[in-house]
Amino acid sequence: MPAPGILWLTRDFRLRDNPALLAAIADGPLLAVFFIDRLTMAQGAASRWRLGRALKSFDAALRMRTGGKGITILRGEADDHLPRLMERLGARRLHQSDWPTPDMRALQDRVRAALEPLGAGLMLHPGHLLLHPDAVRTGDGGVYRVYSPFARAVQKLGPDRPAPDAPSRITPCTEPLGGIDPTGLDLAPDLHRGQAALERFAAPAGEDAALARLDQFLDHAAAYPDGRDRPDLTATSGLSEHLAVGEISPRTIWARAALRAEMAPEHAAGIAKFLSEVIWREFSWHLLIDFPGLPAACWRAEWEGFPWRKAGPELLRWQRAQTGVALVDAGLRQMWLTGRMHNRVRMVVASWLTKHLLIDWRAGLAHFADCLTDWDPAANAMNWQWVAGCGPDAAPYFRIFNPEKQAEQYDPDGGYRRRWLAGFGGAAGPEAAAWAGSIPPAWDAGPWQAGPASMLAEGREAALAALAEFRATTSET
Numbered sequence: 157m158p159a160p161g162i163l164w165l166t167r168d169f170r171l172r173d174n175p176a177l178l179a180a181i182a183d184g185p186l187l188a189v190f191f192i193d194r195l196t197m198a199q200g201a202a203s204r205w206r207l208g209r210a211l212k213s214f215d216a217a218l219r220m221r222t223g224g225k226g227i228t229i230l231r232g233e234a235d236d237h238l239p240r241l242m243e244r245l246g247a248r249r250l251h252q253s254d255w256p257t258p259d260m261r262a263l264q265d266r267v268r269a270a271l272e273p274l275g276a277g278l279m280l281h282p283g284h285l286l287l288h289p290d291a292v293r294t295g296d297g298g299v300y301r302v303y304s305p306f307a308r309a310v311q312k313l314g315p316d317r318p319a320p321d322a323p324s325r326i327t328p329c330t331e332p333l334g335g336i337d338p339t340g341l342d343l344a345p346d347l348h349r350g351q352a353a354l355e356r357f358a359a360p361a362g363e364d365a366a367l368a369r370l371d372q373f374l375d376h377a378a379a380y381p382d383g384r385d386r387p388d389l390t391a392t393s394g395l396s397e398h399l400a401v402g403e404i405s406p407r408t409i410w411a412r413a414a415l416r417a418e419m420a421p422e423h424a425a426g427i428a429k430f431l432s433e434v435i436w437r438e439f440s441w442h443l444l445i446d447f448p449g450l451p452a453a454c455w456r457a458e459w460e461g462f463p464w465r466k467a468g469p470e471l472l473r474w475q476r477a478q479t480g481v482a483l484v485d486a487g488l489r490q491m492w493l494t495g496r497m498h499n500r501v502r503m504v505v506a507s508w509l510t511k512h513l514l515i516d517w518r519a520g521l522a523h524f525a526d527c528l529t530d531w532d533p534a535a536n537a538m539n540w541q542w543v544a545g546c547g548p549d550a551a552p553y554f555r556i557f558n559p560e561k562q563a564e565q566y567d568p569d570g571g572y573r574r575r576w577l578a579g580f581g582g583a584a585g586p587e588a589a590a591w592a593g594s595i596p597p598a599w600d601a602g603p604w605q606a607g608p609a610s611m612l613a614e615g616r617e618a619a620l621a622a623l624a625e626f627r628a629t630t631s632e633t
């Protein structure tokens with residue numbers, strides 16, 4: 157029996173543009189292994205649920221290529237299992253698609269240390285990003301801290317090309333190792349009733365679904381620049397969920413989109429705008445690599461002194477989507493029920509929490525991390541800091557979204573708010589009713605009720621007053 161090629165799966169559930177998979181196959185019969193470990197279980201419930209769907213879908217895709225052998229799923233820690241597994245199978249190389257979060261970096265270090273005595277090593281492969289972070293540097297070799305020059309640099313360099321075609325036949329490692337059958341896998345038992353709701357509103361998972369979604373989006377990309385801020389329309393790609401679990405790579409997105417822009421010039425401007433958003437994702441990851449504290453600490457350290465509140469009834473009402481502000485509550489209900497929320501609404505919801513309610517952005521980040529099916533540690537952290545005003549290239553704190561004006565502009569007919577709020581301008585539709593049916597009884601939600609109009613101005617004044625006081629006591633300008 158030749159030594160197998162071992163692939164340690166984390167966030168790379170695809171056959172196309174997966175250099176780690178290709179390298180493992182080149183080493184020998186494939187053993188693809190995934191761990192239900194502390195890191196996985198520390199993740200938010202909705203994104204764990206989504207990860208489970210990605211696992212099942214990729215397992216089925218692998219079985220088709222190998223004649224029946226899918227992913228070996230093990231409970232426990234990678235640094236504990238892998239050395240024993242590799243010693244037993246006589247493997248010397250472990251392949252992983254790099255997922256450069258601080259926690260994963262620490263785990264990779266532990267795995268390396270555990271493999272060393274065996275003379276075995278961990279090979280990290282690209283695929284999660286458009287470009288290796290070391291390739292995108294300022295003139296003096298530093299890290300970009302502002303989006304626009306970063307985006308220009310990415311455009312100029314051009315993203316790396318995707319790896320060649322997906323393998324059509326794969327020789328599997330047939331050593332019996334046990335493991336968990338993915339078909340019965342439930343990674344998020346703690347979702348309780350939320351699971352049925354997510355399932356009801358879920359978009360199809362898997363690599364084929366991601367590619368189909370991209371192609372469908374590119375057919376209508378001309379409408380993206382005007383439509384992308386409208387939560388009442390379906391104008392964005394919906395690819396973030398697929399990207400979050402690696403069912404599609406950003407390089408594949410880039411290559412397919414660039415080709416389409418060439419073939420269909422009427423979509424070129426829309427595609428350029430779309431790719432500029434994909435670069436925002438890239439920017440967030442490059443920042444996280446440079447500043448691993450991004451999800452936990454203000455990027456501009458002086459903002460640690462800002463008098464954000466950490467808890468209180470306002471936070472509870474915000475988490476329960478009962479703030480009395482229609483666009484805010486609609487967005488939070490959409491997220492609770494579907495795991496998704498439109499980007500424009502995410503900004504408004506985050507601004508309401510950090511500015512009108514003066515609550516710490518980290519409380520909002522944690523709630524999003526628990527509820528989003530597209531949870532991405534870099535994008536979530538960068539965007540929360542951006543809205544809160546303490547991040548790199550952030551919106552200034554004094555720029556405070558007025559949710560009513562945002563709603564007038566981006567949900568002009570109220571279609572989005574009506575959809576999610578029972579009691580907002582009509583009878584409850586199926587989504588609003590489903591939200592009410594999915595929440596814990598303690599939330600005690602009757603028909604949606606608007607809060608007093610005065611809270612818009614009062615919250616804004618309180619935020620500006622806090623900023624003035626903060627400025628007077630720090631060097632913040």
Ligand SMILES: Cc1cc2nc3c(=O)[nH]c(=O)nc-3n(C[C@H](O)[C@H](O)[C@H](O)COP(=O)(O)OP(=O)(O)OC[C@H]3O[C@@H](n4cnc5c(N)ncnc54)[C@H](O)[C@@H]3O)c2cc1C
Nearest residue numbers: 392393394395396433434436437499502531532535536539
């Ligand atoms: C407070 C807040 C928290 C967020 N948390 C997340 C998160 O956990 N996971 C996540 O993927 N996105 C997050 N975003 C970014 C953005 O809201 C989503 O990427 C977007 O809504 C996904 O929808 P789409 O795929 O249809 O986007 P499209 O408009 O089709 O954009 C294409 C892709 O570009 C990327 N992108 C778009 N906007 C952004 C952005 N502002 N920042 C980074 N990348 C972007 C995404 O990968 C997206 O799939 C957050 C934004 C805010 C304001």
